Amino acid sequence: MLRTMLTEMKRQAGDALTQKEDGRARWFYEWADLFLGAFEGKKPVVYTSFYAFPMEILYAADVAPFDFELASSMLLTLPIGADLIGEAEDRGYSPDICSFHRASIASWFRGHFPKPDLMLSTSFYCGGKAKTSEVIAHLFGCPSLLLDVPNEVTKESVVYVKRQLVEAAEKIASLTGRSFDEDRLREAVGHANRARASHRALLDLLKHRPSPWGGNQLVNYSIFSRMFDGSPKLADIHDGFARKLTERIDNKKLRSERHRVFWYAWVPTYKSVLFDTLARHEVSVPVCETFLIHWDEIDERDPFEGLALKCLNDPFVGRVDRRTGLLDEVVDKFGIDGVILFATPACRHSKGNWAIMKGAWADHGIPFLTLDMDIADPRAYAEEQIRTRIEGFIEVLDGPRAAKTI
Numbered sequence: 001m002l003r004t005m006l007t008e009m010k011r012q013a014g015d016a017l018t019q020k021e022d023g024r025a026r027w028f029y030e031w032a033d034l035f036l037g038a039f040e041g042k043k044p045v046v047y048t049s050f051y052a053f054p055m056e057i058l059y060a061a062d063v064a065p066f067d068f069e070l071a072s073s074m075l076l077t078l079p080i081g082a083d084l085i086g087e088a089e090d091r092g093y094s095p096d097i098c099s100f101h102r103a104s105i106a107s108w109f110r111g112h113f114p115k116p117d118l119m120l121s122t123s124f125y126c127g128g129k130a131k132t133s134e135v136i137a138h139l140f141g142c143p144s145l146l147l148d149v150p151n152e153v154t155k156e157s158v159v160y161v162k163r164q165l166v167e168a169a170e171k172i173a174s175l176t177g178r179s180f181d182e183d184r185l186r187e188a189v190g191h192a193n194r195a196r197a198s199h200r201a202l203l204d205l206l207k208h209r210p211s212p213w214g215g216n217q218l219v220n221y222s223i224f225s226r227m228f229d230g231s232p233k234l235a236d237i238h239d240g241f242a243r244k245l246t247e248r249i250d251n252k253k254l255r256s257e258r259h260r261v262f263w264y265a266w267v268p269t270y271k272s273v274l275f276d277t278l279a280r281h282e283v284s285v286p287v288c289e290t291f292l293i294h295w296d297e298i299d300e301r302d303p304f305e306g307l308a309l310k311c312l313n314d315p316f317v318g319r320v321d322r323r324t325g326l327l328d329e330v331v332d333k334f335g336i337d338g339v340i341l342f343a344t345p346a347c348r349h350s351k352g353n354w355a356i357m358k359g360a361w362a363d364h365g366i367p368f369l370t371l372d373m374d375i376a377d378p379r380a381y382a383e384e385q386i387r388t389r390i391e392g393f394i395e396v397l398d399g400p401r402a403a404k405t406i
């Protein structure tokens, strides 16, 4: 089913590209192409977290990457979502486990995923995923590796993470029968640096009022585009979007905007009234946490160290200060006057700090909404309740400026 879905997505995006080069169509085309590579059997298949493990290493090793969570998020856009999650529960996987992971385990049982040769997971970003990765490795009977990233950035922790990345690179390369080529990694890091510059240019465009882009698609793009870190394609995809946004700004094809909301964490996979309600009330989401750049340009002379730092500086490592420390910059640059934290149950790392985050924004006099809503399970979705919460929040945004939270 997943393979059919990806094949169709690639075909449709390919057709659109024959008409005109377009950022969105290019993104969909390359995304489908990358996932399909894991079904082709031409290269060893390595499962990982595309948004956490340094993809530059996988590009340099020339393997076929796959991410079971992002793959599940595609299946979860279909009406089978509730059924998949229910099947995992029937098999004993508790509702305490993130619905994404329950869906992933059920997808394995239904044979939707390609066979991995190695599972690579990370201790950060999504702690639950490391556990699900272990379960899936066990089900497939394949080896797994965990990249452990400590909370603090110190000389010792950089050496510790760097050493693990070198070992992981060797292990990945051994699947191909070749040794790991550090020159190829330098090249991949060069592509990632070029993409970083294009990413910055996109962020600059998002400062424009009214916003030329944002919302659901931006949050998805911020996560799914990370699969191209290390590929020359990423800068081109970013540039394609930048052209589109510039065109919208130049042609004044922009929605009117009364408020600009900063978005924390993720978005639901199923259809909801969330972003339509915001748009109807002229509230934009011009930027989100996962689209900010937390890493420096990587020194190509020492790529493993640069990648270790990229992991160590991730906002989903360590104290919550990393997620609140950018407040001043975000408010100033993007003209933010409200915040929504998408708080899905079981996402302890993302959701657990909500009170501290809310307090930090209240200190800036900016209203903060903690939106409790499951990321992937449509069974828990109550449309009226969500609409009422969003509209209540907009009323707060419309009120006098003060330290307001709800």
Ligand code: SF4
Pocket (backbone or CB within 6 Å): 069, 098, 099, 100, 101, 125, 126, 127, 128, 129, 266, 344, 346, 347, 348, 350, 375
């Ligand atoms: S919602 Fe949270 S727990 Fe679930 S997959 Fe995403 S990061 Fe992990």
